[in-house]
Amino acid sequence: METSGHTSEQDYLWTLNFGPQHPATHTTLRIVLKLDGERVVDAIPDIGYLHSGFEKIGEHLDYNQYVAVTDRMNYISPLANNVAWHHAVEKLLGLEITPRCKYIRTIIAELARISDHLLCNGAVGLDTGAFTFFLYAFNQRETLYEAFETLCGARFTTSYTRVGGLLHDATPLFIEQVRRFVREFPRTLDDMERLLNRNRIFVDRTKGVGILTKEEALSRSCTGPILRASGVARDLRKDEPYLAYPDFDFQVCAATTGDCFARYLVRMAEMRESLKIVEQAIENLPAGPINVGNEQRTIIPDKRMVYSTIEGLISHFELKMSNRGFETPHEESYAAIESPNGELGFYVVGDGRDIAYRARCRPPSYIHFAVFPHLIRGHTLSDVVAVLGSLNIIAAELDR
Amino acid sequence: MATPETIDALTHAYPGLATSEFRGETRVVVPRDQLLALFQWLRDARHFDLLVDVTCVDYLQYRNAPDRFGLVYLLAQSETNERITLRCYVGEVDLTVPSAVPLWEGANWLEREVYDMFGIQFEGHPDLRRILMPEEFVPFPLRKDYPLQGRGERHNFPVLTRAES
Numbered sequence: 001m002e003t004s005g006h007t008s009e010q011d012y013l014w015t016l017n018f019g020p021q022h023p024a025t026h027t028t029l030r031i032v033l034k035l036d037g038e039r040v041v042d043a044i045p046d047i048g049y050l051h052s053g054f055e056k057i058g059e060h061l062d063y064n065q066y067v068a069v070t071d072r073m074n075y076i077s078p079l080a081n082n083v084a085w086h087h088a089v090e091k092l093l094g095l096e097i098t099p100r101c102k103y104i105r106t107i108i109a110e111l112a113r114i115s116d117h118l119l120c121n122g123a124v125g126l127d128t129g130a131f132t133f134f135l136y137a138f139n140q141r142e143t144l145y146e147a148f149e150t151l152c153g154a155r156f157t158t159s160y161t162r163v164g165g166l167l168h169d170a171t172p173l174f175i176e177q178v179r180r181f182v183r184e185f186p187r188t189l190d191d192m193e194r195l196l197n198r199n200r201i202f203v204d205r206t207k208g209v210g211i212l213t214k215e216e217a218l219s220r221s222c223t224g225p226i227l228r229a230s231g232v233a234r235d236l237r238k239d240e241p242y243l244a245y246p247d248f249d250f251q252v253c254a255a256t257t258g259d260c261f262a263r264y265l266v267r268m269a270e271m272r273e274s275l276k277i278v279e280q281a282i283e284n285l286p287a288g289p290i291n292v293g294n295e296q297r298t299i300i301p302d303k304r305m306v307y308s309t310i311e312g313l314i315s316h317f318e319l320k321m322s323n324r325g326f327e328t329p330h331e332e333s334y335a336a337i338e339s340p341n342g343e344l345g346f347y348v349v350g351d352g353r354d355i356a357y358r359a360r361c362r363p364p365s366y367i368h369f370a371v372f373p374h375l376i377r378g379h380t381l382s383d384v385v386a387v388l389g390s391l392n393i394i395a396a397e398l399d400r
Numbered sequence: 401m402a403t404p405e406t407i408d409a410l411t412h413a414y415p416g417l418a419t420s421e422f423r424g425e426t427r428v429v430v431p432r433d434q435l436l437a438l439f440q441w442l443r444d445a446r447h448f449d450l451l452v453d454v455t456c457v458d459y460l461q462y463r464n465a466p467d468r469f470g471l472v473y474l475l476a477q478s479e480t481n482e483r484i485t486l487r488c489y490v491g492e493v494d495l496t497v498p499s500a501v502p503l504w505e506g507a508n509w510l511e512r513e514v515y516d517m518f519g520i521q522f523e524g525h526p527d528l529r530r531i532l533m534p535e536e537f538v539p540f541p542l543r544k545d546y547p548l549q550g551r552g553e554r555h556n557f558p559v560l561t562r563a564e565s
Contacts, residue, residue, distance in 0.1 A: 048532030055517075056541060060548055091423055218449045218478060221506025232478055234450075239481040330463065333423050334453075334474055334485065347472060349457055357462060362453040362474075370509040400517060400532055400542070 012036060018384060020049065025388070026123060027395030031372075038380045043373040047366075052399045058359030062325060063089045063163050066359065071157045073361065074394045076119050077112035078158045079148065080339045086161040087242065088335040088346035089356075093328060095164050095296060099286040102244040104170050107178065107281045108151070108160065109243070109337065110274040114185075115144045116340030116392075117225075117267040117274075124264055124389035125196060128205045133195050140181075140188055147177040163326070164298040165291030175282060182279045186272070193268060206260035210375040210387035213258060220374070221367050224342025226391065229266045230258035236338035243337075248280045260390040298326045325354030332358075341365060341392055365397035402426040402484045406446055413441060427485040429466075435488050436498040439473075443503050448475040448484065451504035454511055456518045460544035467491040469518060473500070490520065499525040517542035 014035040019025035028049040034042040054069050061069065063086075070081040083105050090097060097105075122137030145155040151174045152160040152167055160167050196202045212222070217230035227234055235252040237245045253269035255262035291299040294311055300319050305312030318324045328350035336345030342364030351357040368391045375387050401424045402410075410417065414434065420427050430438050442448040452474040459465030467489035476483045490497060499522035500507040511522045512531040519540040522528055530537065537553065539546055 051532075053541065056548060059544075094423060216505075219505045221451050221504065221510075223450075223452075234478050234481075331422050332457070332472075333425055334472075336452075343452065345453065345474075347453070347455055347474075349462075351462060358457045360453075360455045360457075360472075362455075366509065366513075367506060370506070398532075400513065 013041060016381075027393075029388075029393060029395050029398075031384070031388075033381070033384070035381060038382075040376050040379055040381060040384065043376050043384075045369055045372060047369065047395075047398045050396060050399045052396065055359060055361060055400050058356050058361075060355065062354045063328075063356065066356070067161060068157065068159045071159055072396055073363065074116075074339070074341070074344075074365070074397050075156055076394060077116035077340045078156060079108040079160060080112040080116070080337070081344065082158060082161040083109045083112075083243075084335075084337045084339060084344045085346055086163055087337055088333070088348050089163055091335040092331065092333045092348045092350050093163070093298070093326075095292060095298065097164060097292060098289050099244070100169075100288045101165055101290045103281050103285050104166060104290065105161065106244045106248075107170075107278055108148075109339075110277045110281075111144055111147065111178070111181075113274045113340040114271050114278075115141050117271050118144075120340075120389070120392040121192075121264055121267050124206070124260070124386065125202070127385040127389045128202055130196060130199065130202060133192060136188055136192050136195070140185060143177075143181055143185075147174055147181065150174045150177055162291070162299060164296055165289075169290045170285075175285070178278060178282050182275055182282070185275060189268070189271060196264075197268075203261060205383070205386050206264060206390070207257075209260045209379060209383050210390065211257070211259045212371065212375060216371075216374070217258065220371050222342070222371060223367070224338070224340070224364055225263055225266045225270065226342065226368055226371075228252070228254040229262040231256045236336060236343060240336075242335075244281065245277075247284075248277045250274075250276050260386050263390040323353075328352060328354060334362075336362065339364065341394070342368070361400075363397040365392070365394045369393050369398060402482045403480065406482060406484070409446065413445075414438065425483070425485055427487060429487050429489070432488055432490060432497055435486070436500075438486065439500055439503050442475060442484065446477070446482075447479070448477050448482070450476040450478050451500065451506050451510075452476050452483075454500070454507055454514055456514045456520060456542075458518060458542065458544045465489075469495065469520060471497060471514070471520065495519060496521040496523050498523050501525055516540070519543070 016033040016035055018031040018033050020028040020030045030046040032044040033040055057069055058066055067082050067085055070085045071078040073081050118137040118141050122134040125133035149155050152158045212230050214231045217227050233252045233254040238252055250273045253266050255266050294301050294315055297315055301312040301315050306316045330352055332349040334345055334347045336343045345362040347360035348356050349358040407419050417428050455472045457470045459470055469490050471488045473486040499511055511525055514520050515528055516530045516532050
């Protein structure tokens with residue numbers, strides 16, 4: 001670091017351990033700050049507290065079991081992680097999922113985006129002193145959790161997708177809950193925007209803080225709302241359409257200033273676009289099966305097929321036996337989705353078995369955290385929480 | 401995937417390199433000594449401005465693997481949305497590859513992570529230290545010969561008691 005070697009200068013510098021238990025470091029984040037009075041001279045992030053080792057576990061669990069690990073990677077929006085993982089596995093297998101499955105996956109990925117942005121923006125509000133805003137955001141997240149619970153029986157650890165399909169079909173109750181959410185959420189969103197968009201304290205604390213220019217954002221591999229707030233309208237939903245996104249009408253939200261306020265605005269605007277997608281998807285939900293057919297040999301056939309057809313019986317038997325499962329190509333591929341925080345991709349190496357030879361996750365939070373020291377240098381200590389909140393770092397994603 | 405123009409320009413500029421395709425992904429296997437030149441060429445001549453990911457695969461028990469480790473660089477172009485995957489194989493004798501940090505700042509932490517997990521040395525990296533594991537940790541956890549539950553580092557890790565601190 002630049003400060004080493006100059007004892008006379010170092011005498012004036014404070015070292016402050018920010019986190020892991022600071023209320024603004026929502027998970028186990030630790031940052032060692034070098035301070036000159038209130039001014040941050042340097043920030044040294046110290047990561048890897050959880051030692052979750054989820055890439056190593058990926059080499060020991062099969063493609064369906066691993067979905068439970070993806071829930072824990074970004075526990076703010078687990079449904080998006082589920083979708084990302086099986087999207088990558090299906091690309092490796094060359095599997096085309098059914099239209100209904102595509103639509104349901106699109107709906108849950110967008111609901112996960114809304115719930116993630118609600119938490120992120122709510123936390124930025126909380127950290128900069130807007131407690132009411134945070135309560136509004138969390139109240140709406142609660143509504144979403146109820147819908148998720150109807151859908152897959154769990155609020156956080158959803159594990160909803162399977163190779164070639166889904167755990168259950170969406171029930172009419174879930175569809176009703178989503179419809180009600182789409183109807184009622186815009187009013188809360190208006191209230192939230194009225195609370196903060198022109199709030200003097202909030203604007204003063206976020207505008208012009210942590211500016212990331214377009215060139216820097218690209219060079220530092222940023223993706224998602226952070227890249228878009230810096231003026232690059234890159235969104236995988238439009239640029240490399242996957243699932244059912246080509247069917248829907250929505251906009252890519254971008255800003256140009258690249259500061260904390262721009263990142264907040266981009267997230268707020270994205271929630272409205274997500275609502276548009278969910279509304280279109282839920283009204284045009286195609287009928288039909290949610291899982292790929294039995295001839296694909298990836299999904300366990302239902303009981304009726306197992307008891308009454310020989311193909312169903314064989315397929316069930318093979319899929320349940322250890323060391324049998326389904327066959328994967330002896331190849332490697334990378335597939336990514338536009339998760340709430342940016343590009344969430346999996347590099348999957350297959351070796352014929354139904355366990356990945358290597359499951360690499362490209363987590364957006366890890367890459368965004370590397371930008372943090374660069375953004376905070378020269379700002380004051382109270383800006384640390386604003387910048388940290390606007391980057392939306394999830395500690396579980398920082399681990400391998 | 402990369403456009404035909406990019407592939408044409410690549411095979412023209414680097415005649416020795418062959419591109420392959422799998423599920424719509426363009427992949428190039430690059431020898432180690434050409435890696436840095438190819439990075440530079442892709443960034444400046446073809447404007448691949450986004451380094452999406454740097455990762456590594458340990459091919460210890462993998463059938464028909466060219467070498468022990470395979471480094472994977474995923475590059476993207478933010479305007480035309482092209483993607484290209486570069487792969488570079490390195491073996492046990494010399495685990496050194498040139499660093500991509502001078503070209504893309506984002507490679508900094510990604511390369512540190514590959515170093516931490518696989519023990520690949522990146523030549524020219526400004527700050528190649530362990531990032532996720534403690535500094536005194538010796539093995540490389542994501543190698544295939546490292547067991548899932550560790551080699552007892554956890555039980556033998558020195559614990560600082562309250563009296564000693």
